[in-house]
Amino acid sequence: MPSPLEKTSIILGVTGSIASYKAVDLASKLTQAGAVVDVVMTSEAVNFVTPLAFQSITHRSVVTELFNPTSEIGIDHVALAKRADAVVVAPATANTIAKMAFGMADDALTATILATQAPVMVCPAMDGHMYENAATQSNIKVLKDRDVTVVGPVDGYLASGLTGKGRMADQDEIEGHLKQLLGRNGDLRARRIVVTAGGTQEAIDPVRFISNRSSGKMGYAIAEAARDRGAVVVIVAAPNSLQDPVGVNVVPTVSAKEMKSALEAEVENADVLIMAAAVADWRPKTFAHQKIKKASGSDTWAVQLVKTQDAVAGVKRNGLIKIGFAAETEDVVRNAKSKITAKNLDLIVANDITDPDGGFGSATSQVTMLDRNGHSEDLPLLSKYEVGHRILDRVAILLKP
């Protein structure tokens, strides 16, 4: 599955702000992800960045005037507006936001926005006081009430020399929200999906713990794929070093016990649980409240372990679709099959973690999906995001009434 931006038609509206130069990078990112990007600039934006900069990146002519019969698009901004899958205004000044709120159409950008039926996203960038001003705040509210997605601004250093809220959101944030916006009517629209990810940590004392090699990448990739198909996604996360995906709610947990209780609360009104986390099977029997000193022990140290409860097996809610994972080092299919029944799963995703291309921490994975009817499907080596989509294709079928 390619990027959800592939072959989409995106209008990038650029208004006159010191953040305008960042839009060049955004145009580049969207183009690289396979989108056809048409840039529409206001006359103030042209003072900050040249249309040529955008044209060189998007390989498309840039619209700067409402009526320009010599441009490829000519005076027909309506055609551009019709063709678009989404309109992103980044950066959006207080002035353009105000014009949008009033439905004005006195330049190529605002006219395009008024003419489009595609979803619109604005990424404000302005001086902190201009952003806080009651007029701007109420204009932003008007846009939100009209289902315009507002991303940012964020805190940081402003061109005025002050620090405050007014910086344009960063590219990844904008791109993530755009993917979510494009997928909002996808086949998992409004479905509630809980994904677990990462490897739990079981504390021995305040400085030591027992854990495993899970990076969390598989669970996070599934969560992003589900978001990009319109699902409402929660990640119940064991410790990991990954960035929270945009548009996904992340509930942090540490131990197997914490993960079990967090996910029990989260699945209350969920449609699907995808258990990609590597949950500890054992935890230290006792927790030492003070650091265990090296000098106090002998040359060997036996930590007594007790079994944890199985989180996914313990979730017994009628109608909830449960997908498990089986990370194996031998007899992959046989071991995975026995887990389907033991944990009452609808589907299990098995992989051989000794495979160097598809083991822990890798960006790719080669998995076999097994269902409760005994059918198995071997997938080729794919990116974890693509594996996520293949799992979700099965979820979409399981969800059909």
Ligand code: CTP
């Ligand atoms: N799992 C769980 N709670 C646990 C252990 C595992 O919910 N305490 C879930 C995992 O998230 C995964 C599935 O059960 O979806 C299988 O996990 P795995 O570690 O492969 O299997 P185990 O049941 O732990 O069995 P074994 O260690 O013997 O392979």
